[in-house]
Amino acid sequence: MSLSECSRISPAELEARLRLHRLPEVGPRRYYTLFNAFGSASSALSAPASAWRSLGLPAVCAEARRSVEVRDGASAALRWLEGCNQHLLLHDQPDYPALLAELSDAPPLLFVAGAPSILEKPQLAMVGSRRASRPGLDTASAFSRALAGAGFVITSGLALGIDGAAHQAALDIGGQTVGVLGTGLQKLYPQRHRALADAMIHGAGAVVSEFPLDAGPQAANFPRRNRIISGLSLGVLVVEASVASGSLITARLAAEQGREVYAMPGSIHHPGARGCHQLIRDGATLVETVEHILEGLRGWRSMPISTAQTLTPSCHPLVQLLLAAPCTSEALVNASGWDLPRLLATLTELELAGHVVLEGGRWFARAS
Numbered sequence: 001m002s003l004s005e006c007s008r009i010s011p012a013e014l015e016a017r018l019r020l021h022r023l024p025e026v027g028p029r030r031y032y033t034l035f036n037a038f039g040s041a042s043s044a045l046s047a048p049a050s051a052w053r054s055l056g057l058p059a060v061c062a063e064a065r066r067s068v069e070v071r072d073g074a075s076a077a078l079r080w081l082e083g084c085n086q087h088l089l090l091h092d093q094p095d096y097p098a099l100l101a102e103l104s105d106a107p108p109l110l111f112v113a114g115a116p117s118i119l120e121k122p123q124l125a126m127v128g129s130r131r132a133s134r135p136g137l138d139t140a141s142a143f144s145r146a147l148a149g150a151g152f153v154i155t156s157g158l159a160l161g162i163d164g165a166a167h168q169a170a171l172d173i174g175g176q177t178v179g180v181l182g183t184g185l186q187k188l189y190p191q192r193h194r195a196l197a198d199a200m201i202h203g204a205g206a207v208v209s210e211f212p213l214d215a216g217p218q219a220a221n222f223p224r225r226n227r228i229i230s231g232l233s234l235g236v237l238v239v240e241a242s243v244a245s246g247s248l249i250t251a252r253l254a255a256e257q258g259r260e261v262y263a264m265p266g267s268i269h270h271p272g273a274r275g276c277h278q279l280i281r282d283g284a285t286l287v288e289t290v291e292h293i294l295e296g297l298r299g300w301r302s303m304p305i306s307t308a309q310t311l312t313p314s315c316h317p318l319v320q321l322l323l324a325a326p327c328t329s330e331a332l333v334n335a336s337g338w339d340l341p342r343l344l345a346t347l348t349e350l351e352l353a354g355h356v357v358l359e360g361g362r363w364f365a366r367a368s
Contacts, residue, residue, distance in 0.1 A: 008093060016041035018074035021109050022212050023064050028105040030057060077213055085201060087112040100231045107210035107228065111185050114206030118176055123153040125229045127247040128162025128239035129272050136162060136240035136272060141169035146290040146348035148175025149341040155233050158193050162239045171199055173344045179207045180229045182222035184215035226250040234297060235260030237287065241275030248275050260296060262287045318346060319355055322365035
């Protein structure tokens with residue numbers, strides 16, 4: 001909700017929630033302990049310190065309640081909410097994402113830059129290595145285009161590597177994508193993805209964070225945000241990951257949350273494949289095509305994914321058009337008469353099969 005939409009609760013209660021959220025050592029579980037014990041954030045902040053101690057909270061939490069820094073941070077957040085496309089979702093309000101609300105440690109406050117309504121749409125998370133190989137990045141892009149073309153929102157963590165490739169590919173075809181930060185929205189990390197984040201915010205996507213707006217990068221917060229990536233999603237696809245990758249944390253959380261877990265195999269000699277192989281041994285669905293993901297989620301699909309496998313590559317109509325001349329996606333729509341989502345999904349299948357390639361914004365047929 002924007003500031004105007006926050007009228008469902010009183011201004012004093014909204015400010016109290018923002019203050020409670022900023023207190024040191026008050027994470028989601030302690031926030032809910034206080035909220036449930038006192039009935040509101042306002043009542044919690046005005047309760048005696050002894051009452052907080054009786055709930056098992058450390059003294060540092062209660063002592064910071066009247067901190068100038070905490071008050072100023074809450075005031076700054078209220079001013080931020082006055083801006084365009086800047087929202088705050090609260091755990092007990094009707095616009096809070098339903099899937100995320102299932103978590104026992106769901107964020108009590110979720111800052112959103114962009115379109116908050118996107119968080120209620122069916123999402124698939126794509127995660128993987130920050131130091132991904134070129135084939136891994138290409139595969140992530142291809143799958144993201146196909147999944148976004150099939151009507152899914154692509155959700156990831158805006159990190160370098162697989163995350164960034166997945167976000168960008170969804171945007172490239174006019175799809176929707178959500179980035180979940182491990183920092184506050186005003187301290188985006190990595191800064192290299194500033195332009196990507198802006199494109200998501202202004203392109204019917206969203207960037208979200210549970211952390212205070214001015215929270216900088218801290219190592220512990222990046223694994224913590226992974227539960228939100230999986231919690232928002234119907235399933236998680238791990239494209240390329242070592243056994244020490246944070247992507248495996250996301251996959252484990254997804255399994256614990258009852259979400260689908262998909263993993264893409266790779267070479268036994270490639271360290272970046274070992275994490276995926278471990279997930280497959282642990283029961284994740286082995287994925288070689290987009291259809292392997294969608295076959296378990298048919299109720300969520302908005303369109304058939306492809307006709308690429310029903311024709312031999314040489315006689316496929318799209319390949320025939322590209323053999324005549326390389327084309328952009330838009331030119332292929334005009335030449336083929338296909339709608340864009342169907343076209344992009346089919347091109348992705350052909351790309352994964354090695355029959356076409358996207359270079360410099362144009363599709364080329366590969367010699368067979």
